[in-house]
Amino acid sequence: MSEETKTVDTARPVARDEMSKWQWTWKEMKKNKTAYFMLAPFLLLFIIFTVLPVLLSIILSLTDFNMLEFPNWKGIDNYIDLFLNDDIFMLAVQNTLIFACITGPVSYILSLLVAWFVNELPPKIRAVVTLIFYAPSISGQVYLIWKTLFSSDAYGWANATLMDLGLINAPILWFEDAAYVMPLCIVVALWTSLGTAFLSFIAGFQTVDRSMYEAAAVDGIKNRWQELWFITLPTMRPQMMFGAVLAITNSFGFGAVVDALCGFPSVDYAAHTIMHHLNDYGGQRFEVGYASAIAVVLFIVMFASNILVKKALAKVGE
């Protein structure tokens, strides 16, 4: 585009080369002002409610803000404390990575595979099956069923069954025992993870142009796997990206489910994630400055993994 402009508009007094980058941008903006005008409402809201808070929290992370009093400047003290003095933060990082590394990829691949299988079904059955898989994530706090299932009471289903079978004699405190907390939470997380990403995959499968399969067959595709890898997946890269971003944010931001099941904080910090650590300092200890530092770190980690995933996805179909 810019090349074109240059060659066509040679008669114009100011060429691309002669302008600074800012001047050029300004010129382009003026040219496309209608588009910017149309974009303005969203941009405004986005800046006020997303960009500004992020910037604000970066600034706050350098202070000792406590919600009620005027903050004092602390420099990078918060970050030093966070990385060098805070054992629980390190534990939280470890837990978060375990969560993210297991639930992220697994739920992503699971969503993709299930979507692929579901896509093969006749339309009417497909609608029903989609609903069944999607149900856990739309029904809000339905994961609380796990609380009943694994109730610590001797009358809880899991405990009662195990006691019936004679495997245990005293009820196990499922969600209050450090040995069970993490695995159970991961299972619940996977169960609820077939959400929006799954839906977008199904939509993605629908958009693939049928004629491309025919062309591929002519070109010598041998099996369904090759079809998936060379045709289907590359075609639906946007949906894959969308799903991946969701999977990352979900797996890093996984917190509410743990709170509801294990209480806050979980026993011995067994399922304490960065998100929990953030809530702990922000909500319970009123140390918003420190909490902001945690949030900034979490933001950077998420951002980095997004870039990583983007690169990985570029390799699909190659």
Place this chain on the structure above:
Amino acid sequence: MKKNVFQRVVCMLLSVTLLLGAVSVTSFAAAGSASGEKLKVNGTAATLEEMQALVGTVSYKEYIESYANSTVGSAPEVIYVFDVDNNNRVEGSSMPSNGSGNQLYVSESADCKTEDWENFYTDASKSEDNALFLPTTVKDGNNVTPGSATWTFNVTKEQQGFYYLYIEYYNPQITDPNSTSKSSVSSIQKKLYIDGKVPFDEVGTLIFDKHWSYNNYKEGTPEPTTATEASSKIRYEERDDGYYKIVDLVYKEGNNWFKRTDTYKMTQDINGNSMSPLAEESSEWSTFISRDASGFEEGYFKFYLPYGTRTFTLESEREPMIIKSIRFVPAAAANAENATESLDYEDYLKNSIIAAAPSVSGDFIRLEAEFPDFVSDSSVLPGNSNDNAANYPIKAGAQMFNVIGKTSYDAVGQWAAYKFTVNKTGLYKINMRYKQSALEGMFICRTLKLVGGNQYKYGLEDGTPTVPFAQADQIRFDYNKDWQSDYLGDGTHDYFEFYFEAGEEYTMYLECSLGDLSNYIKKVEDALNELNEAYLKILQRTGASPDANTSYDFHKAMPEVLNTLIDSATTIEQVIKDLEAICGTKGSHLATLETIVRLLQEMGANYGVDIAANLTTFKSHLGTLGSWVNDSKKGTLIVDSINIVPTDASEDTLKKLPKAKAGFFKSFGFEISSFIHSFFTDYDQMGLTEIPEEGSTTVDVWLATGRDQSQIWRTMIDADDGFTDTYGHAVALKLVTAGTLLPSILAGKGPDVYLGLGSSDVINYAIRDAVLAVDGTAGQNGTAEYEFGAEDAKYFTTNYYKDASGNVVALADKDVLGKGDYFDSLGYTSISKSYMNTVCDLEHSTASDLASVNDKNTSYNFAPAAMNTLTLLDQTFGVPQTMSFAMMFYRMDVLAEIGKEVPETWDQLLDILPDLQMSNMTIGVTYVNALDFMMYQRGGNMWKFVSEEYDSKYAGAKIDLDSRIALDAFEFVCNLYTMHSLPVTFDSSNRFRTGEMPIVIGDYISIYNTLAVFATEIGGLWEFSSLPGSENDDGSYNYDSLASVTATVIPAGCDNIDAAWSFIQWQTGSFAQSTYGNRIVAVVGPAAKYETANLNAIEDLSWTASEKAAIRDQMANLNAIVNYPGSYIIARYMKFAFLDAYNNGANPTEAMMSYIEAINGEIVRKRQEFELPVIEENDDEALKENNQ
């Protein structure tokens, strides 16, 4: 994972073997040492004999059967136990005694509504026409006992036989001079003993109605008139300021004729929503005739009085009462009293006066149900129903009161009464527009009672209403999901005809009753009780998780259980069939029962092999059955209007009767209009009757409770003697969601007063200067701008009280709980062990002192424990509003059955535990509670004691969980769950209900409120008392429980501190707190008991005498964990340590010790944030120097 589980299983098996050994060893050990002396001050726990007597009382049926063949004398006559009017008292009967010689008499002519005590005589000879005053409680020195009176009377051989019991009584609105309690919202309840024991179960507690009327009635001023005919005309008007019922009366008094106009007004707020009127007690003489308060037994109770000298005792449970006479009326002669054995309807019509009644025509009288003249209960209030456009009155977009029965008015015995006067003598029929959509496929009943008349009299002489004829005792209202409009009648009569005389004032009572339904409900309830017993028996054999594949040989071991199952199934099945036959349909309500029948049949068949497999389902079905009984007893009937229609009314008149349903177009228009209005309603102004003027001082008050609560405060603030009236400040009351306070303070938009902030938040906010100190010193760091006056401060402290003339006077040291310098040293008290011991000692020896401090002359409003939790570094930051604490609830029937006393110490508790566990029962206490109170019971403290020479800023600098006492307490609690196998997680209310958990320890207000509505079938079988105590070194016992408090605070940024302060004084004061507590129960129901922190207010709430004694008892044994910066970390790590000990079998001491450093570390970190001094490890010496 798999390996992990396997290891666990093996370990569990091993440890359980060990545990069993350990339990048996400890139980022997405990049995040896449990003979310790009882040192409890005012223990309310029932003794074993009392519990067994209570549980073992016969039912009315058994009572009557046992006297079926008894001889009946030849000349029965009315036997007077006590009578004021007729001086014909039976010998020796006139002087009641309560042991302390504390009788009180009241002159009948005295106006009992005043608190004028000069009309009460302690000397019976002072007046001839006196009556007996029976107070709620009597105080003799330090003992507070329920008021009681005992009479003796003789029954001759000729007199012996069956009698009805009549008691003439008056409900006074007075403060007992001899105790601290005054009348409250609850009905009068007295225990009855004849010859020292309860004759039968149903009369264990007699319930006397009180009369209530709304405060919206205004009697007009009489004016002479020329009219010479009595008349009455009722009209309804919607005016700008409210909705009115106006009654124009012409009546004759003496020889002159008068007219007057009475008005009833339903006030409304600026949006047109009706505001609830206040039900006020109205004192009346009335006659109580003993009948079943639960509605199961039809008719009045018969008492058999055998020949000889009898004693008759009434003992107060709730509310004071004045008695004029107590008499036994022979059952056979009762017709003479026109009350007990009613006429058949046909006979009623045959009465010569009624048969000769002329036919009447003309207009009907419309009584809108939302304007009753009297109600039985302050909770029977008008309500709004906008579900049909034909309801009158109705306004789109507003909630005008147009019906009665939306809330309350559904329990047996509750009634609403309407006065009316007809203009022509003759026969009338009664039409009602109502909706009965609660009990699907079933019917509900109302009893219609009348009083009034001249030629033909309804009711007793003193105005007690009676049923006009037998059929009126149970008028049926069938189920329909829509509104109905129908005449009162029965199966054989389309409508009943009632005889009314012109110009006479009649009062019609509509009382909730069970009618025919009672038999069926009773059958199901009996079956439920038997099944509950069967469940416990099965449980004792199988345990909570039985093996589905074992038969357990029920047919050999407990054949009676199988019989119970089969019999109950048959009974319930028959009930289903009968009800189906009566109602014609089988609604969902009955279908619930069918499922249960099928399960029972399955379990009872085949020698009971299926019992084990179905036990869990069985348990949940028992709960369902309980709810079924509760639901069926509730007779919810929403009434819009009652119309008195002349029998020969013309067609045109009849057309004007309210229609059941509005026409299509009217409904459609109303719905559309409502929808549009919903966009324009300003919910912020809810309850505001006028928009406050610009410039007037308005106190901004926020609260985060429910709408009912907020409306009650609103009405109390606006009442005649309410806050605005007294102090002259308008109040803007706003209902906010919890958690709004913090951001609002941050944004500088906070309120002037916030109600109900938790104590830990108070401290959190205080240390950040977000709430103001309220105890006479400036805010922390001196930043708060307002300094409260010294007089204000004194109002709250325990050291001062207000004398009769309102002056603040200092109490002498000895009168105060704790020391005279108590408040001066608050900073230390919370950490000083020696101080705490002093307080504990004082508290134990002064449980009765509390009562003396509590008498009406002192303003000892708050427990020291409550104030402690709101105090930080010598300053108090809030005024306690609610206060709750753990207490012990127990099932008397279960304990009586296994023959165990209520434990008063932990030793005793552990002593009975093995017996309970042998029967697969257990005790419920949550470890979170136990960890804390056990430490304080043993004389420990959360915070390390720093010697008093130190600056008070060192308070809370270090945790004391590593002390010997704390570690011992911690280990004791851990052992409860590991060695003694108490369940860690459990559903206490359900298990308490089934009896599996006969002892539950927990927050008293929430457990009480749950049980009050959730488990009505075990009502009367449970009680609560203070916590079991722990033994101290000196052999005394400590029963401490820990208070949790919410407070009323003034957030920083308050605009008008003076006004805010006066609001707090008013709002946390005794009067406002007790009024609110009573009113919330009245509006929301018995499950809304309010846990006020105001000690004086508790006296006026509607607890029974024994409940109040138990609460007072625990309040004298109260402690609290004080909050300091970093407090939040403690509970967290204590929980971790406990779970480590429980889950992984770690040594409790080691588990706790491993977290001490982390806790102290966090506290130090947090203290440094606020620049408070910290104690370094082993730095005590340096600290001392530093301080000097």
